[in-house]
Amino acid sequence: MEYIQVRKATIDDLSTLQQIGRETFFETFAESNTEDDMNKYLEDSFNADKVTVELSNPDSLFYIAWEDESPVGYVKVNTGIAQTEQLDEKALEIERIYVKSSHHGKKVGQLLYEKALEVAQQYHNSYLWLGVWEKNPRAIRFYEKNGFIAFDKHIFKMGDDEQLDIMMKKVL
Structure with a gap:
């Protein structure tokens, strides 16, 4: 693997x-969603x-995450009222x-996760949480490998389609 550097945006x-947001989301979910729902989500979100x-x-x-001058992935974390679900101020x-599909299996996702963990420790958060699509077994396995456990479910709006996300958390 080439040297990957993770820098704050x-x-x-x-x-x-x-x-990078449009590209990676499209690569990950286009096959599983309608073109209309994908286009609506990409325009609304990016x-x-x-x-x-x-x-x-x-x-x-x-x-x-940068490989030389090319972005190959990213992570977005939220605290306080920026969280998509208001669970806890300490979360x-x-x-x-x-991560770009060309970089799957090259530990880029792990580097990005470790940056999120570092941020949580800097903010003295008591736990990390996330929502992951129930039909994304690769991501579910990744989070389980990193110590996350399922604790609830919520709806994720993909265009006009309501999909089920598994909510997972890791106590720090």
Whole structure:
């Protein structure tokens, strides 16, 4: 594996986050969803206004994994009221970890997870949590390998389709 560096994203990384976000989400879920739902989700989630607001929110942090000058994945974490579910002020949500398919199996996801864990420790969070699509066994295995356990379920809106996410957490 080439050397991967994980760096905190700033507003200067807006277009990079949009690009890597769209690309990795499409690679991961396009086969399992309709074109209309995919297009709606990508436009709603990765338009410049939405990503700018997220990057400007002090309770949300993005980190991009770089191989040389190429982005190969990213993680988004949320604290406080930025969490998609208001579970606990002492929690850190991993809202997204996505890696380009060309880099699956190269430990990029593990590096991004470890950055999220580092952030949780810096903020003195008591646990990490996330939602993972019930039909994504690769991601479920990844989180279980890292000590997460299922504790609930919630609905994830994919375009107009309501899908079931397994909520998982890891106590620190």
